[in-house]
Amino acid sequence: MTYKVDYLLENKKSITHSSRYYKALNPETAIEMFKATCDSGSLTGENAELKAVYFKKENNTWQKV
DSSP states (O other): OEEEEEEEEEOSSOEEEEEEEEEOSSHHHHHHHHHHHHHHSTTTTSEEEEEEEEEEOTTSOEEEO
């Protein structure tokens, strides 16, 4: 399944809302993938706060987990 992780990225000057997309078996795995991105990936050293996780339904709409 495809999951969308919404998060806030905060720095000294602004707060930015953003999303990342992951293919995972369940929402817990998608969250772990996001945490790995924060710990040792492209968001390393950034102040990212996870806000919500959604999954993509068959009709291409997003439903909050």
